[in-house]
Structures are given as C-alpha cells and as structure tokens.
Amino acid sequence: MNHGFIGFGHLANAIYEGLREEEDLRFGYFARNDKQSGLPFFARLEDLLAFSDVIWLTIKPQDLSGILQQLQSFPYTDKVFVSPVAGKSIAFIERYLDKSATLVRIMPNMAVAYRKSVTAFATNRPDDEKVQAVYHTLASLGKVVRLEEPQFDLFTAVFGSGPAFILAYLKAFKDKIRAFDLPETVLDALVLELSEGTLRYYSEGCRSQTLEELIGAISSKGGTTQAGLDYFRDHRLAETADEMLEAARKRSEEMGRG
Ligand SMILES: NC(=O)c1ccc[n+]([C@@H]2O[C@H](COP(=O)([O-])OP(=O)(O)OC[C@H]3O[C@@H](n4cnc5c(N)ncnc54)[C@H](OP(=O)(O)O)[C@@H]3O)[C@@H](O)[C@H]2O)c1
Known part of the structure; x- marks a missing residue:
C-alpha cells in the first residue's frame, strides 16, 4: 500500500518513523518545499494523489481548508x-470533499x-477494506x-497534548535537582530512570492494586512522601491538573468551531 503525506512536519515524520520498517508499505510526501527527508517528494499535489492509496492530512488546522479546496480538482474516490488535524471533524472535511x-x-x-x-479513531466508512487496513496500520x-x-x-x-503535560511535570523535577550541580545529561538520565521505574511499578502493580x-x-504516616x-x-x-486538561479540551472544541 502506498502512503502519501500532505505536509511533512513533526507528526508525519513520527508516523513515518513508526512505519518505515513495515514491508509492503511505500511512502511519499507533498509539502511547500522539499524537506530532503530521503522520501520521494512530490512537488505537485496531483502527483502525490496518483501515487497514494492512503493520504495523511498532516498539516496544521489553519492550512486544512486550503488543501481540501485544492484536492477538489483531482479524482480521489x-x-x-x-486526518489527525486537531478539532476538525469528518463533517468539516465532507464540506469540501464529496x-x-x-x-x-x-x-x-x-x-x-x-x-x-x-490513538483515537473514527470513520465515515467502517466497512471499507482500506479503512480496515488503516486501522490495522494504526494498531x-x-x-x-x-x-x-x-x-x-x-x-x-x-492523549494528544498529554505527553507535553507529563514532560512539563518531569521538567519541574529536573529543575529541582539542578541543586545537585550534575551535568545536564546525568540529570536527564536520572529523571528518565525515575520515570521508567515509576511506570514499571504502575504497570506491574495495577494488575492487583488501585493507583x-x-x-x-x-x-508512611508522618513521612516525607506524606x-x-x-x-x-x-x-x-489534582483539581489544577484537571483544569489544565479542561483548558486543552476547550481549545480543541473552539478550534472545531473555527
Ligand atoms: N505534533 C503533534 O504532536 C500532533 C499530535 C496529534 C495531532 N497533530 C495534528 O497533526 C497536524 C500536523 O501537526 P505537526 O505538529 O506535524 O505540524 P508541523 O510540524 O507544523 O507540520 C505541518 C506541515 O505542513 C506543511 N504545510 C503547511 N501548509 C502546507 C500547504 N499548503 N501545502 C503543503 N504542505 C503544507 C508544512 O510545511 P512547511 O514547513 O513547508 O510550512 C509542514 O511540513 C496538525 O493538524 C495537528 O493538529 C499533531
């Protein structure tokens, strides 16, 4: 199956990294300029479309309608x-495409x-074979x-913004241990080990215990953790963390209206 990316920024790169070892998948991309990524670059949108079975709309929300308008001129049925585009619904895309x-x-x-x-997943064609193939690729x-x-x-x-929130918390931990006056790489290694150890404790422990x-x-009562x-x-x-998630959720909702 041929996978074409429209836009080749952070997310497209990450998807490509995740899939590059898969046999039977080929990749190409269209962007405003050649990113020298080592993948075939298509300077014309219609050429990427002709190449691709699956087209990833890996562009920013504000660029989506412009791209969808361009797509209208070519066969795509x-x-x-x-679309991973934050806040943009299937109905929004259907307004531009047939x-x-x-x-x-x-x-x-x-x-x-x-x-x-x-990864969250929704589709307007749950029974389509290619959609099912995309589901398995994502899985x-x-x-x-x-x-x-x-x-x-x-x-x-x-889950989309979550990694940034968790990293922001870990950054506070890292900033705190700057007091040890250790090299930056050691600070990162220590915080990473703390995170990995904690996740292991969580993944082993949650089989039999609650968080x-x-x-x-x-x-323990009267101790440091307490x-x-x-x-x-x-x-x-905890309420502050909830408010942070709520701010992000509301922004996604607003972007959907824009
Ligand atoms: N990054 C994440 O963690 C993440 C997670 C979930 C969902 N998403 C969604 O994924 C989408 C992409 O995010 P991103 O972080 O990958 O953005 P990004 O790094 O800014 O990449 C966007 C890409 O789109 C290209 N582009 C913009 N306008 C274009 C046009 N008219 N024609 C062709 N290419 C165009 C840009 O090319 P130039 O560099 O040439 O401008 C760039 O390569 C967003 O809608 C976002 O909501 C992102």
Missing part, C-alpha cells in the same frame, strides 16, 4: 484520507514513532480506541 470520500479521523501522539501512541503503532467524534476534544487534551494503593505503598502528598491535597493540585 478510491483513496482513504486520514460525501463519497472515504475519511478517517484520528488523534495520535508523537509516540507513534516508537509504536507507543494511544501496529500503539493502542487504538474507536471513539464518537464529540469525544475527540477530551481525548486530544489527554491509590500504589501511592499509599510509597508513603508531607508532599498533604501539600498536593491541600493545594488542590
């Missing part, structure tokens, strides 16, 4: 369009590059969740 266009809306994250994405890049489109805004906040129990097992957790509770940091 045998293609599958996959209703017979086969559309998949996804919300992946940058971990597609390591086949560790959590090879991590976990895929079929969702109703109104749920994409919350999903985008938690509350796992947290409880690290704290002091930090009391601060966390008293300053309503």
Whole structure:
C-alpha cells in the first residue's frame, strides 16, 4: 500500500518513523518545499494523489481548508484520507470533499514513532477494506480506541497534548535537582530512570492494586512522601491538573468551531 503525506512536519515524520520498517508499505510526501527527508517528494499535489492509496492530512488546522479546496480538482474516490488535524471533524472535511470520500479521523501522539501512541479513531466508512487496513496500520503503532467524534476534544487534551503535560511535570523535577550541580545529561538520565521505574511499578502493580494503593505503598504516616502528598491535597493540585486538561479540551472544541 502506498502512503502519501500532505505536509511533512513533526507528526508525519513520527508516523513515518513508526512505519518505515513495515514491508509492503511505500511512502511519499507533498509539502511547500522539499524537506530532503530521503522520501520521494512530490512537488505537485496531483502527483502525490496518483501515487497514494492512503493520504495523511498532516498539516496544521489553519492550512486544512486550503488543501481540501485544492484536492477538489483531482479524482480521489478510491483513496482513504486520514486526518489527525486537531478539532476538525469528518463533517468539516465532507464540506469540501464529496460525501463519497472515504475519511478517517484520528488523534495520535508523537509516540507513534516508537509504536507507543494511544490513538483515537473514527470513520465515515467502517466497512471499507482500506479503512480496515488503516486501522490495522494504526494498531501496529500503539493502542487504538474507536471513539464518537464529540469525544475527540477530551481525548486530544489527554492523549494528544498529554505527553507535553507529563514532560512539563518531569521538567519541574529536573529543575529541582539542578541543586545537585550534575551535568545536564546525568540529570536527564536520572529523571528518565525515575520515570521508567515509576511506570514499571504502575504497570506491574495495577494488575492487583488501585493507583491509590500504589501511592499509599510509597508513603508512611508522618513521612516525607506524606508531607508532599498533604501539600498536593491541600493545594488542590489534582483539581489544577484537571483544569489544565479542561483548558486543552476547550481549545480543541473552539478550534472545531473555527
Ligand atoms: N505534533 C503533534 O504532536 C500532533 C499530535 C496529534 C495531532 N497533530 C495534528 O497533526 C497536524 C500536523 O501537526 P505537526 O505538529 O506535524 O505540524 P508541523 O510540524 O507544523 O507540520 C505541518 C506541515 O505542513 C506543511 N504545510 C503547511 N501548509 C502546507 C500547504 N499548503 N501545502 C503543503 N504542505 C503544507 C508544512 O510545511 P512547511 O514547513 O513547508 O510550512 C509542514 O511540513 C496538525 O493538524 C495537528 O493538529 C499533531
């Protein structure tokens, strides 16, 4: 199957990294200029379209309508369009392309590059064979969740933007241990080991214990962890995290209206 990217920025690169070892998949892209990526570059949109079975709309939300208008001039009924564009619904794309266009809306994250994405999936043609092939391709890049489109805004906040929020928290940890005066690479290595160890503790422990129990097992009455957790509770940091996710969700909703 031939996969064509319209736009070859951060996400397209990550998807390509995740899929490049797959046998039977070939890749090419169209962008405003040749990114010297080593992949075939198509300077004309119609040439990328002719090459591709699956077309990834890996462009920014503000560029989507312009690209969809250009696509209207070319034949595309045998293609599958996959849109990861934040806030843009299948109905939005159908406003530009014929209703017979086969559309998949996804919300992946940058971990597609390591086949560790959590990806939301919706389509207007669930029974189409090519759509099912796209689903299996995405499933090879991590976990895929079929969702109703109104749920994409919350999903985008938690799983699309989520890696940035988790990293922002880890950055606070890293900044705190600058007091040790260690080289930058060592600080990163220490925070990484902390994260990996914690995730391992979570993944092993959650088979038999709740998150509350796992947290409880690290704290003892009157101890250091308890002091930090009391601060966390008293300053309503869980509510603050919820508000952060809500801000991202609302922004996704607004972008859908724009
Ligand atoms: N990054 C993420 O973590 C992530 C996660 C989930 C979903 N998404 C969604 O994925 C989409 C792409 O995000 P991104 O982070 O990959 O953006 P990006 O790095 O800015 O890449 C966008 C690409 O689109 C190209 N482009 C813009 N206008 C174009 C046009 N008219 N014709 C051809 N190519 C054009 C840009 O080329 P130039 O460099 O030449 O301008 C660039 O290569 C967004 O809609 C975003 O909502 C991103």
